[in-house]
Amino acid sequence: MGIQKDLILLLRKVDRVVALTGAGISQESGLQTFRDTQTGLWSQFKPTELATPEAFMRNPKLVWDWYAMRRNKVLDVEPNPGHFAIVEIAGHIPDFSLITQNVDGLHQRAGSPKVIELHGNIQRVKCSSCGQQAQAWNEAGDEVPKCEICKSLLRPDVVWFGESLPQAMLEAAEKAARACQVYFSIGTSGVVHPAASLALTASARGALIVEINTESTPLTEKADYYLQGMAGEILPALVKSVWG
Ligand code: OAD
Numbered sequence: 001m002g003i004q005k006d007l008i009l010l011l012r013k014v015d016r017v018v019a020l021t022g023a024g025i026s027q028e029s030g031l032q033t034f035r036d037t038q039t040g041l042w043s044q045f046k047p048t049e050l051a052t053p054e055a056f057m058r059n060p061k062l063v064w065d066w067y068a069m070r071r072n073k074v075l076d077v078e079p080n081p082g083h084f085a086i087v088e089i090a091g092h093i094p095d096f097s098l099i100t101q102n103v104d105g106l107h108q109r110a111g112s113p114k115v116i117e118l119h120g121n122i123q124r125v126k127c128s129s130c131g132q133q134a135q136a137w138n139e140a141g142d143e144v145p146k147c148e149i150c151k152s153l154l155r156p157d158v159v160w161f162g163e164s165l166p167q168a169m170l171e172a173a174e175k176a177a178r179a180c181q182v183y184f185s186i187g188t189s190g191v192v193h194p195a196a197s198l199a200l201t202a203s204a205r206g207a208l209i210v211e212i213n214t215e216s217t218p219l220t221e222k223a224d225y226y227l228q229g230m231a232g233e234i235l236p237a238l239v240k241s242v243w244g
Helices: 005-013 021-029 053-058 060-074 081-092 104-108 168-177 197-204 231-243
Strands: 016-021 095-100 115-117 120-127 154-158 181-185 208-213 225-228
Touching: 005 231, 016 081, 016 168, 016 197, 021 081, 021 231, 053 060, 060 120, 060 154, 081 095, 081 104, 081 231, 095 168, 115 168, 168 197, 181 197, 197 208, 208 231
Parallel strands: 016 095, 016 181, 095 115, 181 208, 208 225
Antiparallel strands: 120 154
């Protein structure tokens, strides 16, 4: 695919770049996205029955098992060329911030050292009451495992609908979005806030917005460049065109 010449020239010059990624970048690793109409997780499961504190209070075992299934699935897959291309981009840009809504840890496994995880990480587990992270727990039991300290139920260390994002992560993401010259929005439907607002923050401060997505989103008409297609193809092509 062709990448616009002026974007190529710009990327050779800029110092401060942000990339926000969503489920689309992990789709080519074999993980389901949330909102794709046929294959998305939310076409098969109701978020209100699985990804809210109320759902966990109502039926902790159902929620725990759903996350355990996803946790195992993540361990079965590998980062793809999109994740690796981001590691390369970071190597060329002096001040590069990677922000992700993904909980799968695939950026870290690809070699991205500092990832601002806005929605937590599915491999971590914490106490639903005291918040203490658990290092080990019995996955196979009939009951949801309990916190060693306060004996409350353990839960995945992810952000559910209706919960606040980790404050330090959100602040770091907002700071990077305010300061960047180019902002990439990659494989995200851009409908879940506050992550989706970061592009608008960046744009209001004069950053150029580059969107990479197989489908158009609410951001597309505001983006300066819309590179339509698979992140695992477009990102390596972009690296090759700019720095290859
Ligand atoms: P979505 O499932 O909402 O969006 C995935 C986006 O990736 C869609 O816009 C697809 O068109 C696009 N896409 C799919 N395959 C792609 C590919 N190979 N290359 C490029 N783009 C591709 O996922 P998110 O935007 O990440 O939150 O969803 C945001 C949040 O909503 C998630 O973190 C999760 C979810 O509910 C919580 O669970 C709190």
